[in-house]
Amino acid sequence: MTKISADLLENIRGQFAQIDRCPVQGPRVFFENAGGALTLSKIVDTSAKYAAIPDNQGRDNPGSHELVRVINKAKQDLRAFMNAPKGQFFVGESGTELIFRLVMNACLGTAKDGVVLGSTIEHPATRSACARWAPISGKEHVLITHDDAKGLVTADAYASHISKDTHVATILHTSPVTGMGMDVAAIAKTIRAVSPDCFIIVDGIQHAAHGQIDISAYDVDGYVISPYKMFSRHGYGLAWISERMAALPHDSLVGGPAENWELGTRDTGAYATMSDVVDYIEWLGSQVCDSDYQRTRFEAAGNAIHDHEQVLTDAMIHGTGNLPGLAEMAHVHIIGGVDNPAREGLVSIYVDGIDSKDVVARLNSEGVRTHLRKADHYSGNVLDPLGLDSCIRVSMCHYNSTAEVAQFLGVMKNITSPN
Numbered sequence: 001m002t003k004i005s006a007d008l009l010e011n012i013r014g015q016f017a018q019i020d021r022c023p024v025q026g027p028r029v030f031f032e033n034a035g036g037a038l039t040l041s042k043i044v045d046t047s048a049k050y051a052a053i054p055d056n057q058g059r060d061n062p063g064s065h066e067l068v069r070v071i072n073k074a075k076q077d078l079r080a081f082m083n084a085p086k087g088q089f090f091v092g093e094s095g096t097e098l099i100f101r102l103v104m105n106a107c108l109g110t111a112k113d114g115v116v117l118g119s120t121i122e123h124p125a126t127r128s129a130c131a132r133w134a135p136i137s138g139k140e141h142v143l144i145t146h147d148d149a150k151g152l153v154t155a156d157a158y159a160s161h162i163s164k165d166t167h168v169a170t171i172l173h174t175s176p177v178t179g180m181g182m183d184v185a186a187i188a189k190t191i192r193a194v195s196p197d198c199f200i201i202v203d204g205i206q207h208a209a210h211g212q213i214d215i216s217a218y219d220v221d222g223y224v225i226s227p228y229k230m231f232s233r234h235g236y237g238l239a240w241i242s243e244r245m246a247a248l249p250h251d252s253l254v255g256g257p258a259e260n261w262e263l264g265t266r267d268t269g270a271y272a273t274m275s276d277v278v279d280y281i282e283w284l285g286s287q288v289c290d291s292d293y294q295r296t297r298f299e300a301a302g303n304a305i306h307d308h309e310q311v312l313t314d315a316m317i318h319g320t321g322n323l324p325g326l327a328e329m330a331h332v333h334i335i336g337g338v339d340n341p342a343r344e345g346l347v348s349i350y351v352d353g354i355d356s357k358d359v360v361a362r363l364n365s366e367g368v369r370t371h372l373r374k375a376d377h378y379s380g381n382v383l384d385p386l387g388l389d390s391c392i393r394v395s396m397c398h399y400n401s402t403a404e405v406a407q408f409l410g411v412m413k414n415i416t417s418p419n
Contacts, residue, residue: 179346212302
């Protein structure tokens with residue numbers, strides 16, 4: 001296990017804005033990271049710096065030349081971090097908007113009478129995009145039923161639905177409701193074995209903050225993240241696409257570069273903040289390994305993040321100090337099971353006899369920020385099969401501490417055993 005020491009954790013926490021205090025509420029533990037991670041303080045400064053610049057890219061002046069340099073550097077930084085030597089990166093309105101664009105162009109750019117394949121565990125970003133563009137492109141949209149007990153879908157489940165007519169497939173890397181990660185490489189390999197030319201698009205939005213990304217190992221055609229869930233800010237999404245996807249017909253300006261997927265002038269600050277994120281991940285890797293090799297540092301950082309979050313979720317489920325864990329609390333149920341190796345920094349629960357919204361409100365009133373997930377268009381795909389109308393989502397990142405977990409467990413103990 002890769003250790004984040006107490007001293008390193010203190011250093012890490014010092015680099016994030018509002019780490020333990022909400023400017024409105026006051027002191028609080030932040031366990032709502034799946035809804036949007038905390039922001040690196042450096043990114044707050046970078047965003048302000050670029051918001052003040054009037055110049056645009058593509059002009060012949062020193063200010064414009066610098067913006068182009070910053071954008072190109074960010075793309076190279078992302079190429080190194082995500083291990084994507086080929087293909088291209090570009091930003092858009094949001095992660096959801098980019099997923100819709102990738103799915104649309106994959107559907108419209110492939111033969112009719114085929115299949116668009118996904119699963120019921122997926123976020124509505126991919127499910128909705130496929131539901132819209134599959135019929136428009138003359139294809140059938142097929143959803144594989146996920147494993148309700150484990151909160152995930154496997155390569156074997158995909159295998160039973162793939163045919164040579166599977167032209168487009170979507171994969172959720174990590175569920176924002178169950179917190180379980182999918183084996184993207186294994187699923188993609190299973191798809192390629194039957195339909196080698198299938199366009200495979202991955203929703204990496206929830207996964208990005210919880211470990212390394214290795215696009216070369218996945219053999220996919222699209223990977224999308226939302227930077228505000230990876231220590232950056234709101235206002236943009238980021239996509240990587242393969243060379244073959246870049247060559248598909250897509251919206252672009254007449255007479256412009258044929259493979260350009262960006263529409264209009266983009267925010268240079270968005271790219272600059274991604275360089276900040278990459279720099280931070282590499283710094284973290286340098287603190288937990290002795291290598292000067294950049295890729296090794298990225299991998300070490302990913303392992304450290306994963307291992308620390310496992311420590312946090314284990315403490316939350318099994319207890320810490322003299323506090324019982326969620327698994328020992330009467331009437332508390334853990335979605336996805338007590339011991340699930342696919343879990344990535346997130347525990348969703350419900351309590352017999354107490355409305356989830358009341359549990360979330362009680363936690364919030366005592367300074368622990370969590371989130372209510374309802375059986376709506378966002379989470380009904382997971383909660384409805386379980387017969388639940390809602391649940392409490394408790395989501396952590398590597399900057400959280402076992403002391404914060406203990407604070408949460410103390411409140412939960414009082415909620416579930418008031419006497």
